[in-house]
Amino acid sequence: MRKTPPAKTPRISLAEAARETGGLLKKGRVDQIAPGHHPTMADLTESLFFSPGDGRIWLNDQRMLLLHSSAMGHLRRELIDTLGRERARGLLTRAGYVAGARDAQLVRERWPQGDTTTVFMAGTRLHALEGIVKVTPVSYDFDIDRGTYEGEFLWEHSSEDDEHIEAYGIGTESACWTQVGYATGYVTSLFGQLVIFRELDCRSMGAAVCRVVGRNASAWGDVREDLRYLEAKDFRALAAASPPARATLHAAPPPPVAAGEGPGQARTAPAATAGGRHEIVGASSAFNSACHQLARVAPTQATVLFTGESGVGKEVFARRLHRISRRAEGPFVAVNCAAIPDTLIESELFGVERGAFTGASVSRPGRFERADGGTLFLDEIGTLSLVSQGKLLRALQEGEIERVGGSKTVQVDVRLVAATNVDLLAEVEAGRFREDLYYRLNVFPMHLPPLRERRDDIPLLMNHFLQRECARHGREVVGFTPRAVRALLGYAFPGNIRELQNLVERGVISAEEGKAIDVPHLFRREQLSDETLLALGASGHLGRPASADxxxxxxxxxxxxxxxxxxxxxxxxxxxxxxxxxxxxxxxxxxxxxxxxxxxxxxxxxxxxxxxxxx
Structure with a gap:
């Protein structure tokens, strides 16, 4: 039967909670968890609804599934036996991360005025409510202004341990992989910077109960091992599978990953741009899907067409595609077609011979020749004129080009990768793009989703950009305030990842040294309306502006x-x-x-x- 929704429980605002706990809005300890603060276990339980008539279960507005633990155990064994322990652990850790991030989103939206400490602890209660594990906090201390988090918890009755011990018995390594991912995803999403959890004791290792410790990434020091399981794909392993790259990877050890780098980042190849400008970061389902498609097409010679809104990271994915392909040792040449006048596009792409036109005092190769043996990336390809499109099509079909003013053909071996933020099929129907070129480019299309459709990745990207911009500008900023995190997680990001990067850079520059980034450091009045800024309020929760009559x-x-x-x-x-x-x-x-x-x-x-x- 369907459970009748209860009346709305009165909420205690952050300001009220602050008065009751000595004014700590951005700090929390385990001894400050008051029974009456929301969300309580009763609040969370009342958010669970069963609708057997239409075959659905809801936790607030998120659909849930009631599965046999033994079925999940069978899936776990299949993953381990098929993929190996390391890959299976990565898949389950990332699945847990997404679940934790979703529960954090639920709590944020359902209890926007909840007590800060209790909101953080709601993840432990949700974990228990969902039948995964009983969580008992041992010690718990966080300070958002200082960017510090330290928590120790005991896990009892872990369903993962039950199934792992049933299949493999007692071993020497921990087995609560999904739960570690869940804790990392939940706290990272709320805290606004990367918090890593590690399982120090586990029932699968013979301990009576599992013991986990969570700390902000910088407090752990070296977190490369932890990030390895949160990466969407081990790109170095893919590159090692291709013959041309094998010798290089064995000859030189992989470069270290900085402690602040976010999950989902593939390690930087030696040819990568300094500062990690072209790293890809994420752990959401949409991000994972894009990475798996990238891994599938990278070893081939197929033309790839990246589509998506401006700022979603098409060039970053194109560079990663090149780096994990068999052409990784060759050049990567990027061309922004929209930035080159139509009168010059032919000479830029195909080169020019001396004396071809006024000012051509020397012969020079074009982008096709410079990319020979590597990858040519044509960004904003939809802006090319019909004449330029025809010349590009011939070069792609024949594999040869002629310089402007030249008389001989030049053979080129180039893999073409293109990108556009417009609907090329609609452009074809409107007569502005050649149909034959469209089908030549559309061999392996990859759509990159906008940031608003991969909100689980926002905390990881925030942390990644924070560490990078602090290093680049020589600043020391400890993180984000709660209301800054809430504002970023609720923002529509019309400029996508590029806009988030710019906002974080602005915050790093504007914030005081050694302090956290707040909403005024990130946004200007042209980006958030007056109502939105006022509704965020000094206490960090949404509410009616005090000046309203x-x-x-x-x-x-x-x-x-x-x-x-x-x-x-x-x-x-x-x-x-x-x-x-x-x-x-x-x-x-x-x-x-x-x-x-x-x-x-x-x-x-x-x-x-x-x-x-x-x-």
């Missing part, structure tokens, strides 16, 4: 309802109806916009319908 508010409500008499029932009905209309009937989205769970929204909607029928 209650009489003006009452007038607006009366105008909206079309009556002089204000009725709570009428106001609630109007809010529910408008939310549904605004989200085109999507109940989950409408519920989120009102700060309700899906089940609570449906319950309130059903309660309104009899009254409407009676009218």
């Amino acid at each position: 209650p009489q003006h508010l009452h007038g607006l409500l009366r105008d909206a309802l079309g009556t002089e008499q204000l009725s709570l029932d009428a106001l609630e009905a109007r809010l529910l109806r408008d939310a549904l209309l605004a989200h085109e009937g999507n109940v989950s989205a409408a519920a989120r916009s009102l700060g309700l769970s899906r089940a609570q929204f449906a319950y309130r909607l059903d309660k309104q319908r009899p009254a409407a029928a009676a009218d």
Whole structure:
């Protein structure tokens, strides 16, 4: 049967919690966990709803699954036996990370005014509610301003241990891989910088209970081993599988990974640009999917077409594709087609002979010749004129080019990688792009999702850019304030990863030395509206601006309802109806916009319908 949603529990704001705990808004300790602070275990339990009639289970507005532990154990054994222990551990750790990040998102959205310490501890309660493990905090201390996190926890009745011991018995290594990923994902998403958890004792090693410790990455020092399991793909291993790269990888040891680098980053090859400018970072499902596609096509000679909005990282993925391909020892040549005038594009791509035109005093090779034996990346290819498109098509089909003003052909061996932020098929239909060139480029299309569709990666990217920009500008900034984290996680990012990078760089420059980055350091008034900035407030939670006039508010409500008499029932009905209309009937989205769970929204909607029928 479907569980009836409870009435909304009164919440204690961060400001109220601060008064009760000595004013600690950005700090927390295990002895500050008060039983009445939200979200409590009861709050979390009341967010779980069963709908057997339509075959769905909900945790707030997120769909859940009820699976046999033995079935998950069987899947675990299949992964270990098929892929090997290390790869299986990586897959399960990353799956746990995504689950933790999603639960952090749930808690952030459902209890935006919850006590900071209790919000952090909600992950332990959710882990227990979801039947994974019982978590008991031993010690717990964090300070967001200083960027420090230290927590020790005991795990009892671990389902992963049960299944691992059943299959392999007691061994010498820990086995709670998914749970470690979950803890890392949950705390990292809330803290705003990378927090690494390690399992020091495990039942699979013969201990009575499992013991884990979490610290911010810089406190651990060397976290290369931890990051290895959070990487979406071991790109060095892929490169080692290709014959041309094997000797190089054995001849030189891999470069170290800095402690602050985020999960999902492939290690920098020797030819990479200094400062890690072209690292790819992430652990979300969308990011993993893109990395797996990249790994599949890299060893081939196929033309790759990257599509996606501006700033999603198309050139970064193109460089990574080159670095893990059989052409890694050859050159990578990038051309921004939109930055070259149409009158010069032919000479830039194909080269020019001396005397071909006024000013051509010397012969010089074009980008095709410079990329011979390597990869040629054509960015914003949709901006090429039809004439330039025809010449490019011939070069791709024939594998040879002629310099401007020259009479002999030059054979070139180039792998073409292209990128565009426009719909090329729509451009073909509009007559602005050649259909034959489109099909020549569209051999292996790869769509890179916008940042708003891979929000699980935002904390990792924040940490990555923070470490990089601090090193580049010689600044020491300890992290982000809670409201800065909340603002970044809720921001739409029309400029995608490039915009996030620029915001973090601005924050590093604007923040005080040794302090955390706050909202004013990140955003300017043209990016966040006055209402949004005021709603974030000094306490870090969303709320009505203090300057709002209650009489003006009452007038607006009366105008909206079309009556002089204000009725709570009428106001609630109007809010529910408008939310549904605004989200085109999507109940989950409408519920989120009102700060309700899906089940609570449906319950309130059903309660309104009899009254409407009676009218």
